[in-house]
Amino acid sequence: MAKTVRFSVSISSDLLERFDHAIKERSYGSRSKAVRDMIVNFLIERAWEGSDEEVMGSLTILYDHEVKGLVEKLLDIQHENRGIIISTMHIHVDERNCMEILAVKGRPKEIRNLSDRILGCKGVKHGKLVMSSTGKEVTC
Ligand code: NI
Structure with a gap:
C-alpha cells in the first residue's frame, strides 16, 4: 500500500x-x-x-424493444464486441421498455466506439457510459 x-x-x-x-x-x-x-x-x-491502458466501465441503456430490428441490432453489436463486454444485465422495465447494463473492459477507444454504436441505435431512448478503472493504478 x-x-x-x-x-x-x-x-x-x-x-x-x-x-x-x-x-x-x-x-x-x-x-x-x-x-x-x-x-x-x-x-x-x-x-x-x-491512453491505451486497459480501463473498465459500464454502459446503461434504456430502449424500446418494440422498435423494429432494434433487439437484433443490439445483439449483433454485443456479439461482435464479446471480447470487451464481460457481463450484461437485462431488466424488463414494462411491456415495451428494457434496461440493459453492460460491464465493459478494454481499451478506451474500443469501449467508446461500442458505446457510440449502441447509443446511436434508433429506439435507444437514453444511455450513459460510466468510465471507471481496473483499479490497478488507483490507490486509497
Ligand atoms: Ni426486456
Missing part, C-alpha cells in the same frame, strides 16, 4: 467555503477524501482520453 502524504493547497477562502459546503451535502467526512476522489476522477478521465 502506498504511503499517505500531506500537502497544502492555496485557494481563496470563498472557494474553500463553497467546497466545504458542497462536500458536506455529499456526506463526505473529510476534505481529504473529497480531494482524493477528485484526483482519482481526474486521473481516470485522463486515462480514458489519451
Whole structure:
C-alpha cells in the first residue's frame, strides 16, 4: 500500500467555503477524501482520453424493444464486441421498455466506439457510459 502524504493547497477562502459546503451535502467526512476522489476522477478521465491502458466501465441503456430490428441490432453489436463486454444485465422495465447494463473492459477507444454504436441505435431512448478503472493504478 502506498504511503499517505500531506500537502497544502492555496485557494481563496470563498472557494474553500463553497467546497466545504458542497462536500458536506455529499456526506463526505473529510476534505481529504473529497480531494482524493477528485484526483482519482481526474486521473481516470485522463486515462480514458489519451491512453491505451486497459480501463473498465459500464454502459446503461434504456430502449424500446418494440422498435423494429432494434433487439437484433443490439445483439449483433454485443456479439461482435464479446471480447470487451464481460457481463450484461437485462431488466424488463414494462411491456415495451428494457434496461440493459453492460460491464465493459478494454481499451478506451474500443469501449467508446461500442458505446457510440449502441447509443446511436434508433429506439435507444437514453444511455450513459460510466468510465471507471481496473483499479490497478488507483490507490486509497
Ligand atoms: Ni426486456
